[in-house]
Amino acid sequence: MDMNPSERxxxxxxxxxxxxxxxxxxxxxxxxxxxxELTRPFGISQPAISKHLKVLExxxxxxxxxxxxxxxxxxxxxxxxxxxxxLEKYRQYWDLNYRRLDILLDELQSxxxxxxxxxx
Amino acid sequence: MNKLTITAGDNNDLIMxxxxxxxxxxxxxxxxxxxxxxxxxxxxxxxxxxxxxIDLRVGGKYxxxxxxxxxxxxxxGGEYREINKPEKIVSTExxxxxxxxxxxxxxxxxxxxxGKTTAVTKVQYGSKETRDNVLKSPMxxxxxxxxxxxxxxxxxx
Numbered sequence: 001m002d003m004n005p006s007e008r009x010x011x012x013x014x015x016x017x018x019x020x021x022x023x024x025x026x027x028x029x030x031x032x033x034x035x036x037e038l039t040r041p042f043g044i045s046q047p048a049i050s051k052h053l054k055v056l057e058x059x060x061x062x063x064x065x066x067x068x069x070x071x072x073x074x075x076x077x078x079x080x081x082x083x084x085x086x087l088e089k090y091r092q093y094w095d096l097n098y099r100r101l102d103i104l105l106d107e108l109q110s111x112x113x114x115x116x117x118x119x120x
Numbered sequence: 121m122n123k124l125t126i127t128a129g130d131n132n133d134l135i136m137x138x139x140x141x142x143x144x145x146x147x148x149x150x151x152x153x154x155x156x157x158x159x160x161x162x163x164x165x166x167x168x169x170x171x172x173x174i175d176l177r178v179g180g181k182y183x184x185x186x187x188x189x190x191x192x193x194x195x196x197g198g199e200y201r202e203i204n205k206p207e208k209i210v211s212t213e214x215x216x217x218x219x220x221x222x223x224x225x226x227x228x229x230x231x232x233x234x235g236k237t238t239a240v241t242k243v244q245y246g247s248k249e250t251r252d253n254v255l256k257s258p259m260x261x262x263x264x265x266x267x268x269x270x271x272x273x274x275x276x277x
Contacts, residue, residue, distance in 0.1 A: 108142075108149075
């Protein structure tokens with residue numbers, strides 16, 4: 001079943017929300033690695049690593065090699081690119097709004113000062 | 121210039137943090153007064169805010185709408201779940217053309233220190249059911265491309 005873009009983004013965000021999974025992705029950015037190879041640096045069990053890899057694979061963030069024994073994980077860049085694009089647009093949008101809010105807050109503060117000095 | 125940061129949280133949520141050079145009471149006012157909101161909460165470039173209604177009490181509703189110069193419009197709204205003036209507001213939010221299922225829950229937290237106010241906006245998208253369904257469905261695998269943006273993305277999380 002194909003996911004629509006927002007579902008895909010949800011799955012990607014969920015996969016990225018876990019620090020161990022992010023560390024696994026960072027490790028895979030240096031090259032493919034098998035479950036056994038990933039188990040060593042992270043100090044967690046093979047089943048736990050396999051579970052994390054499954055979430056990453058479901059989100060399309062990694063693919064698994066065909067070698068039945070090793071099934072090395074390999075990073076797939078497209079979903080991360082989509083997250084980056086989306087986050088960037090979101091950031092730009094809020095950045096503009098908040099810059100306007102800065103100006104408004106300045107204005108309100110100088111108005112308050114004026115009102116106070118008038119009262120005195 | 122105060123910097124805006126956006127991070128992905130542990131619960132399918134997005135967290136935005138931004139500081140303002142103003143006391144908390146004033147920032148709270150700017151976030152909850154329609155006449156003030158209209159002056160800063162614009163849509164993307166080319167959009168203007170056409171509707172801003174707020175009933176600031178628990179169970180009260182709010183509605184925001186924007187129009188584009190080409191005539192198209194978008195809107196969103198929801199209900200207040202928790203209000204703790206001037207520190208915290210929890211509300212539901214849903215866009216008219218929602219690109220996610222169900223309602224999102226937004227939490228605005230304002231803290232003041234040394235005359236500066238930090239606004240943390242947390243938006244939690246989708247229900248647990250939606251998320252679990254998403255996780256159960258297999259998906260098309262991405263096409264391998266450059267890893268140039270990976271560091272940037274991971275650093276921003």
